Structure formats: structure tokens, C-alpha cells
Amino acid sequence: MRSLVTKVLPTARVTDAQWAMGRQEHTTGTPVVSSPEALRNVVLVGPSGSGKTRLFDHLVSTTTPGRRPPARDGSRSTTLEVASITYGDLVVNLVDTPGYPDFVGELRAGLRAADAAIFVISAADGVDAATRTLWHECKQVGAPLAVVLTKLDTPYADFDSAVVDCQAAFGEGVMPLGVPVMGENNSLDDIVDLVLGEVHDYTGEARVVRPTSEEHIGFFDTYHGPLMEGIIQEAEDDTLLDRYLDGEEIGFEVVEKALLTAVARGSFHPVVPVSVTTGAGIDVLLHLVGAAFPPPTRAHRPAVYTVAGAGAPELVVDPSAPLVAEVVRTTNDAYVGHVALVRVFSGTLEPDEVVHVSGHLASFTGRDVPGRPNHDEEVRVGPLASPLGEELRPKDKAIAGELCVVQKLPGASTSDTLSAKDSPVVVAPWAMPEALLPAAIRAASRADEDKLPGALQRLAGSDPALRVEHNAETGQVVIWTMGQTHLDLVLGRLADELNVAVETTPVRIALRETFVGKATAKGRHVKQSGGHGQYAICDIDVEPLERGAGFEFVDKVVGGAVPRQFVPSIEKGVRAQLEKGVVAGYPMVDVRVTLFDGKAHSVDSSDAAFQLAGALALKEAATQPGVTALLEPVDLLTVTVPDEHLGAVMTDVSGRRGRLQGSEQSDREGFSVVKAEVPQAELTRYAVDLRSLTQGAGSFEREMVGYELMPAHLVAEHTRQG
Numbered sequence: 197m198r199s200l201v202t203k204v205l206p207t208a209r210v211t212d213a214q215w216a217m218g219r220q221e222h223t224t225g226t227p228v229v230s231s232p233e234a235l236r237n238v239v240l241v242g243p244s245g246s247g248k249t250r251l252f253d254h255l256v257s258t259t260t261p262g263r264r265p266p267a268r269d270g271s272r273s274t275t276l277e278v279a280s281i282t283y284g285d286l287v288v289n290l291v292d293t294p295g296y297p298d299f300v301g302e303l304r305a306g307l308r309a310a311d312a313a314i315f316v317i318s319a320a321d322g323v324d325a326a327t328r329t330l331w332h333e334c335k336q337v338g339a340p341l342a343v344v345l346t347k348l349d350t351p352y353a354d355f356d357s358a359v360v361d362c363q364a365a366f367g368e369g370v371m372p373l374g375v376p377v378m379g380e381n382n383s384l385d386d387i388v389d390l391v392l393g394e395v396h397d398y399t400g401e402a403r404v405v406r407p408t409s410e411e412h413i414g415f416f417d418t419y420h421g422p423l424m425e426g427i428i429q430e431a432e433d434d435t436l437l438d439r440y441l442d443g444e445e446i447g448f449e450v451v452e453k454a455l456l457t458a459v460a461r462g463s464f465h466p467v468v469p470v471s472v473t474t475g476a477g478i479d480v481l482l483h484l485v486g487a488a489f490p491p492p493t494r495a496h497r498p499a500v501y502t503v504a505g506a507g508a509p510e511l512v513v514d515p516s517a518p519l520v521a522e523v524v525r526t527t528n529d530a531y532v533g534h535v536a537l538v539r540v541f542s543g544t545l546e547p548d549e550v551v552h553v554s555g556h557l558a559s560f561t562g563r564d565v566p567g568r569p570n571h572d573e574e575v576r577v578g579p580l581a582s583p584l585g586e587e588l589r590p591k592d593k594a595i596a597g598e599l600c601v602v603q604k605l606p607g608a609s610t611s612d613t614l615s616a617k618d619s620p621v622v623v624a625p626w627a628m629p630e631a632l633l634p635a636a637i638r639a640a641s642r643a644d645e646d647k648l649p650g651a652l653q654r655l656a657g658s659d660p661a662l663r664v665e666h667n668a669e670t671g672q673v674v675i676w677t678m679g680q681t682h683l684d685l686v687l688g689r690l691a692d693e694l695n696v697a698v699e700t701t702p703v704r705i706a707l708r709e710t711f712v713g714k715a716t717a718k719g720r721h722v723k724q725s726g727g728h729g730q731y732a733i734c735d736i737d738v739e740p741l742e743r744g745a746g747f748e749f750v751d752k753v754v755g756g757a758v759p760r761q762f763v764p765s766i767e768k769g770v771r772a773q774l775e776k777g778v779v780a781g782y783p784m785v786d787v788r789v790t791l792f793d794g795k796a797h798s799v800d801s802s803d804a805a806f807q808l809a810g811a812l813a814l815k816e817a818a819t820q821p822g823v824t825a826l827l828e829p830v831d832l833l834t835v836t837v838p839d840e841h842l843g844a845v846m847t848d849v850s851g852r853r854g855r856l857q858g859s860e861q862s863d864r865e866g867f868s869v870v871k872a873e874v875p876q877a878e879l880t881r882y883a884v885d886l887r888s889l890t891q892g893a894g895s896f897e898r899e900m901v902g903y904e905l906m907p908a909h910l911v912a913e914h915t916r917q918g
Contacts, residue, residue, distance in 0.1 A: 237309060328838075513597055736817065
């Protein structure tokens with residue numbers, strides 16, 4: 197019998213000598229895909245610092261002769277990185293995703309591009325709340341998952357504790373296939389194969405298999421039984437389970453088939469210990485990718501609709517079918533121009549082909565995204581390329597199931613659909629994250645002011661997590677981002693890529709004015725300075741209405757004190773002044789104005805004069821002490837938070853002048869949901885503060901529910917500003 201690793205690469209390392217030889221002889225070729233069955237699309241997911249990107253680089257260099265892992269500066273990755281590699285007869289598209297919470301939009305794009313996931317966890321750091329949140333993102337998609345434990349050769353790394361943490365956080369379906377054995381200088385030299393009872397030695401140029409000894413018995417006592425039972429149960433093979441429980445010896449081929457079936461179903465998550473230093477475990481991981489992860493033909497496919505929103509036939513992963521593809525991500529290259537990463541779901545995409553581009557986000561999300569309008573148009577596809585990190589290799593076509601880069605795709609934004617021009621469709625987009633950190637910006641100069649709208653449109657078109665708002669009430673341009681790091685990235689891209697300098701300013705909240713007491717006032721507009729004069733006098737009462745009632749105008753004039761034709765003029769003048777405000781320049785709401793008296797002149801009275809009189813009367817009423825107030829918008833805040841941070845979050849919400857409505861258990865195990873009504877002014881930085889409070893694991897939604905009276909000390913501040 198052979199273990200899993202005997203069926204894969206004889207070595208998982210590229211030595212300096214091998215690299216030097218390959219460098220002289222090798223030119224990186226474009227992988228050729230024979231059919232969708234020969235494809236594997238795999239996304240790497242894990243928190244920042246887990247070693248995920250280093251593993252990505254190692255997998256690429258291991259399978260690509262002559263390629264060394266790139267030198268990285270150690271900074272946090274913020275975007276997708278894709279590499280198409282060849283492994284045996286397969287082409288594997290590896291997608292590396294950012295692990296920081298600000299870039300969950302990139303993570304979701306990567307999950308959409310792939311059909312399975314490698315979840316990377318540092319054995320030195322274990323599983324925290326942020327890691328559980330990333331796992332939840334993967335499980336929402338329903339893709340098969342394998343767990344990779346890295347950094348086993350670092351201080352404080354503990355394989356046993358890491359496995360226990362994973363099982364506690366992710367369920368009993370998480371089981372190790374092997375146990376690491378550390379060598380001199382704490383390097384990962386050996387892995388004990390728990391299925392066959394062999395030791396795999398990675399200290400030489402090629403992996404060596406040797407029998408286990410007494411020193412390894414404890415590993416089998418701890419892990420072997422649960423592993424076998426877990427594989428057989430998750431494979432849902434009752435006959436095999438009965439045979440195992442009866443004590444029958446099960447051959448490796450049968451166990452391996454059950455293992456791969458369980459992984460492909462997404463119910464069993466094998467844990468593979470790896471080291472990018474010695475190459476240990478890399479061959480097992482690659483074998484799992486090829487044998488257990490599904491090809492596009494057996495993976496989940498998104499729903500498809502006509503451009504009118506009606507249902508369309510289910511996607512067929514067939515190169516000869518009509519084209520249906522989706523833009524996973526877009527960027528703007530200084531030399532190439534508009535570059536798009538595209539996932540082909542059906543048909544074949546070719547250079548110079550004219551395709552239909554559909555963007556209908558509002559149809560599925562219920563809201564328009566500023567800078568990313570709905571559109572239907574036909575465009576000509578530019579050159580295609582196969583990505584290898586930053587390197588692009590020319591490609592003559594991309595068949596169903598493939599990922600490719602389109603080097604010129606004008607007008608297309610992230611999540612847009614490409615389809616055959618004679619049968620256009622739209623793919624339902626993946627769940628877009630809600631940007632909840634606002635920042636008001638203004639152009640630094642007149643030249644920047646001219647360039648800013650176009651620059652913001654380009655950024656919003658490439659980044660689905662960015663929302664641009666032009667607030668007519670406050671006069672501010674507000675960009676909504678996922679967090680401070682995302683905001684810094686957007687501002688940096690504006691300056692460095694698009695050459696637009698901006699300044700940030702405090703975000704203004706769109707308040708309202710109202711009356712809280714009754715007031716009586718006279719509006720007098722009389723001008724007799726020669727020629728045709730102006731004469732209009734009106735007497736009004738102003739009183740408050742309940743919140744949300746709006747405006748009510750009541751005519752109680754008797755005896756013709758105000759001619760009937762001028763009563764609408766007074767109402768028009770009052771309404772105009774309500775829009776302008778009378779306290780701090782904010783619209784006035786929830787008031788009743790009663791016209792009860794006035795005077796007119798047979799010659800000098802006019803519509804314009806009574807409009808002015810009505811406005812003056814409202815302003816006069818507002819000067820009386822204690823009758824006006826400011827209203828601030830209030831949101832219903834819904835916070836999903838790990839149970840261990842529930843008390844801290846509730847205390848924090850109360851400190852933001854929030855009215856708690858209670859808490860309840862979330863449908864996510866270990867999480868609770870807190871609801872409260874909180875003034876918008878208290879939520880400007882909540883996206884940053886909640887992340888700090890919950891170690892990156894908390895999330896929230898907000899929905900405006902109305903206006904409430906602002907406290908007196910804040911009213912004075914906003915009145916001065918106004």
C-alpha cells in the first residue's frame with residue numbers, strides 16, 4: 197500500500213542549484229487546459245500573519261520550474277493575487293486573498309472565483325474570533341475546505357492545541373491526516389501518516405518513507421481512531437462504517453476513496469501540517485487539491501437571469517455552450533489600461549470577440565451603487581492572459597471553468613457579466629460587503645476638483661466595497677469604506693495612481709430643525725418707496741407635530757383679512773423657508789403653521805410680497821426663546837458579536853447615547869445579536885471602534901429609523917457651526 201504522499205511530487209522543494217539550472221533553460225509557458233475536468237480553482241483564505249501568502253508563493257514556485265518565491269516587503273496584502281500553475285495533468289488556479297477584515301470584499305471575490313478553499317492557520321497563533329469570521333465567510337459559500345497548519349517551526353507553535361482549537365471552532369469534521377515531528381533547530385522534518393502508519397522524511401532532496409516506531413504510538417492513540425471514524429461517517433458509507441466497527445481491516449484505497457468523497461462533499465476538513473522551509477506536507481496538499489477538490493463541472497454555479505430580470509437556463513460548464521462569464525476584479529494599469537480578472541462559467545472567451553456586458557447590481561442588491569451604474573452594452577474583448585502573480589502570459593482562449601485576465605475590457609466593472617451578444621444574460625452577483633466607515637473629502641485644488649469625479653468613478657468601478665456619496669444636504673463628497681486601512685488605501689490610490697490630491701474633513705450629519713413649543717408671530721413685508729409698492733402682512737401660529745408627521749398648513753383667516761388668492765402664496769413662502777431652515781440652516785420638519793390673520797393692499801399686495809411675508813413670519817416665530825430645537829438622525833444598529841465581547845459592546849453602545857432594545861442568540865454559534873437605536877453622529881467611527889473592541893470579529897448593520905431631539909449642549913455646537 198502507498199500513502200497519500202507517495203502518489204504526488206517526489207520533492208516539494210526547489211533548491212538553489214535546481215533553480216539556477218531552471219533559470220537558464222526555462223521560460224514560463226502558459227498552462228494549456230484540455231477540458232473543464234482538468235481544472236481546479238482554489239482560493240487561499242486565512243487571517244493576516246498566518247503565512248498564507250508565503251504558502252501561495254511556495255506552491256507556485258514548487259510547481260513552476262525556474263521560479264523562485266518573490267521577495268515581499270512584509271506589508272499587508274490588500275488585493276487578490278492569482279497564479280495559474282500546472283500540477284500533473286491539471287491546471288490549478290490559485291487565488292490568494294487578503295486576510296485583514298477591511299478587505300472582505302476581495303475575499304468574497306476570491307471565493308466567487310474559486311470552487312474550493314485552503315484555509316491557512318498559524319499553529320503559533322491558533323484560532324481567534326477574526327479567524328472564525330473568515331471560516332464563516334467560507335462556509336456561507338459552501339465550498340470544500342482543507343485546513344493547513346503553518347509556522348509549526350516557530351516559537352510557541354503547538355500542533356495539538358491548534359487542532360483542538362480548530363475542532364472547537366469549526367466542528368468535529370476537522371481531522372489531521374498527519375502529525376508533524378520536529379527535528380533539530382525546531383524544523384519540521386518528518387510527518388507521521390496517520391492513515392498508513394508511515395513516517396515521511398523531508399530532510400533530503402526527495403521525500404523518504406520509513407516505518408513508524410514506538411515513539412509514534414502516542415500519535416495514533418490520539419488521532420487515528422477519530423480520523424478513521426470521521427472519514428467514514430462524513431463519506432456517508434454505512435456499509436463501510438459497519439465493516440470498520442466490526443474490526444475488519446480496511447485497505448488504503450478504500451479509505452482514500454472515502455476521504456476524498458468526504459472532502460469533496462464539504463463535510464470533512466482534513467488538516468495538513470506544512471512547512472515552506474523544508475517542503476513538508478506540500479505534496480499532500482497538492483494531491484488533495486487534485487483528487488478531492490471538485491472541477492468546475494461539479495462545483496456550485498451562480499444563478500443566471502435575463503437582462504430583464506427573468507429566469508434563465510441553468511449554467512452549463514461546457515466550452516461549446518453560449519458564453520457566460522463574470523468580472524471578478526478590475527484594476528487600472530498605467531501601461532495596459534483597464535485590466536479585468538474574469539471567471540468563465542460557460543462557453544469560451546476569445547480575444548477580439550464582441551461580447552455583451554451587463555451590470556445590474558440594483559436589481560439584486562436593492563440599491564444603486566454610485567459610480568457603478570446599471571448598463572447594457574457591447575464591447576470588444578482585448579488580449580487574454582494567464583496570470584502568474586504579476587506576470588501575464590499570452591493566452592489564445594479561456595474555456596468554461598477557467599480564470600483569465602482580459603487586458604482591455606472598457607466599461608466593465610467588478611461583478612459585471614460577459615455573455616454572448618445574441619443571448620445576453622446577467623449573473624446574480626455575490627453578496628457585496630456594506631461599507632460603513634465614512635470620510636468626507638474635498639479636492640486640494642481647482643485642477644484636482646475637475647479630476648475628482650472621474651477618479652472616484654474609476655475607483656468605485658473596480659472596488660465593490662467602496663461607496664461614493666454626494667450629499668446634497670451637507671454639500672460634502674463622502675466616501676464609505678470598510679475600515680481605516682481600506683480608507684488609507686483609497687486615498688493612496690487617488691494620489692498615487694490617479695494623481696488627484698484630496699483633503700479629508702469632518703463628516704457633517706444632515707440634521708433637521710423643528711418647533712418644540714407654540715409661538716405666534718407676524719410677518720410684515722411693506723415697502724412704500726415710490727412707484728409700485730409691496731404690501732403683505734400675515735399672522736401665524738406655529739406648533740410642533742409628532743415625529744415624522746412632516747408639515748401641515750392650516751388656513752383660519754376669516755373676514756377676508758387676507759384675500760383668498762394670497763393664502764397659497766403665504767404657504768409657499770413658509771414651505772420655502774422650511775427648506776432653508778431658520779436656526780442652523782437645516783430643513784425644518786414636523787410643524788403645523790396656522791394662518792389666522794393678516795392685511796393686504798388693493799394695489800401693492802402681490803404673490804411675491806405674501807411669499808416673503810410668510811417666510812418672515814416663520815423666522816420671527818423661531819426667535820422666541822425655547823420654541824425651536826435640532827433633530828438628529830437615528831439609526832437602528834444591529835451588531836453581531838462574539839459572546840465573549842457581548843458585555844463590552846452593550847456598554848459601548850450605551851455610551852454612544854444608544855437605547856438598547858436587547859440581545860439574542862445569533863444563528864452563528866458563539867455569536868449574539870445586539871439591537872439599539874443610536875444617533876448617527878455617534879456612529880461615524882463605529883466601524884473602527886467595533887473592530888478594536890471585538891478583535892476584528894464584530895460586524896454591524898445600520899438603518900435609519902427617524903429623527904430625535906438633540907441634547908442642548910450639542911445643539912449649541914451645531915448652531916455655532918451653522
